[in-house]
Amino acid sequence: MGEDGRPPLVAAAGVTRRYPPRGGNGRPGAAGVTALDGVSFELGLGEVVGLVGRSGAGKSTLARVLIGLEPVDAGEVRYEGSRLDSLDAAARQRFRADVQPVFQDPFNALDPRQAVGAIVAEPLAIHRVAPRRERGALVARLLADVGLPCDAAFLRRRPHELSGGERQRVALARALACEPRGLILDEPVSALDASVRGQVLNLLLGMRERRSLAMLVIAHDIALVARLCQRVVVMAVGRVVEQGPAATLLASPASAPTRELVAAAGWLAQLPAPE
Numbered sequence: 518m519g520e521d522g523r524p525p526l527v528a529a530a531g532v533t534r535r536y537p538p539r540g541g542n543g544r545p546g547a548a549g550v551t552a553l554d555g556v557s558f559e560l561g562l563g564e565v566v567g568l569v570g571r572s573g574a575g576k577s578t579l580a581r582v583l584i585g586l587e588p589v590d591a592g593e594v595r596y597e598g599s600r601l602d603s604l605d606a607a608a609r610q611r612f613r614a615d616v617q618p619v620f621q622d623p624f625n626a627l628d629p630r631q632a633v634g635a636i637v638a639e640p641l642a643i644h645r646v647a648p649r650r651e652r653g654a655l656v657a658r659l660l661a662d663v664g665l666p667c668d669a670a671f672l673r674r675r676p677h678e679l680s681g682g683e684r685q686r687v688a689l690a691r692a693l694a695c696e697p698r699g700l701i702l703d704e705p706v707s708a709l710d711a712s713v714r715g716q717v718l719n720l721l722l723g724m725r726e727r728r729s730l731a732m733l734v735i736a737h738d739i740a741l742v743a744r745l746c747q748r749v750v751v752m753a754v755g756r757v758v759e760q761g762p763a764a765t766l767l768a769s770p771a772s773a774p775t776r777e778l779v780a781a782a783g784w785l786a787q788l789p790a791p792e
């Protein structure tokens with residue numbers, strides 16, 4: 518339960534997720550990978566949490582588990598206190614609209630044949646957010662919210678005609694279309710140039726101010742998430758090894774994996790963490 522007595526938006530309790538050995542030609546009896554090993558995690562309403570760890574720590578697996586894209590072998594995942602596997606069709610539809618993923622490479626997430634206007638309008642139709650005649654105005658507002666133009670020429674562009682930063686903004690506009698209360702952002706700026714990275718980070722910082730938009734921000738750069746998030750969770754080899762206020766983790770990391778991440782962040786880690 519959160520401080521206000523309401524259940525977290527999404528939560529994992531003691532979740533284990535194992536993958537079979539990769540490929541069909543693995544040795545018989547070869548051990549698979551335990552990507553998540555008894556992980557518990559909560560994202561409260563309106564909370565902005567960072568999730569960091571080296572590559573392979575299990576961050577993306579946790580992200581997929583939290584949005585119901587992947588089953589678990591043990592433990593449970595809950596949406597507003599109800600187990601995902603017990604949601605009826607209506608609740609599941611609500612969950613899909615309410616907790617939206619944003620992935621590292623939006624190029625894979627965006628349909629290459631669809632134009633920007635259609636990409637952003639689609640969820641409005643699927644989730645029946647607005648009648649057809651109101652969709653144009655909503656798309657324009659969503660694009661403006663993420664700092665994109667909304668003129669007819671831009672609406673007609675296709676993903677390959679956009680820069681990496683523009684694509685990630687389109688993905689964000691689409692994710693925000695059905696007014697979700699939660700975003701699960703898996704390495705949202707890792708694929709972007711350093712200059713554009715700052716712009717998208719500022720955009721996320723602005724979105725943090727939106728009342729009651731919860732965000733899970735996944736990154737391998739602890740300094741980056743410390744700028745966005747009040748609370749940071751550190752994972753290593755499928756487990757949560759440490760968590761706490763961003764400033765505390767940066768100033769006095771208690772575990773070896775956290776120390777490693779802080780050292781890797783170098784001078785960036787010296788920047789002040791947000792309030």
Ligand SMILES: Nc1ncnc2c1ncn2[C@@H]1O[C@H](COP(=O)(O)OP(=O)(O)O)[C@@H](O)[C@H]1O
Pocket residue numbers: 536537539550551552570571572573574575576577578579
């Ligand atoms: N679909 C999959 N099949 C088999 N192994 C996987 C799959 N996805 C991830 N893994 C393995 O699970 C572990 C955790 O991966 P992942 O969640 O992607 O970590 P991270 O996002 O922290 O880099 C890694 O060892 C990875 O190789």
Ligand SMILES: [Mg+2]
Pocket residue numbers: 576577578703
């Ligand atoms: Mg990952």
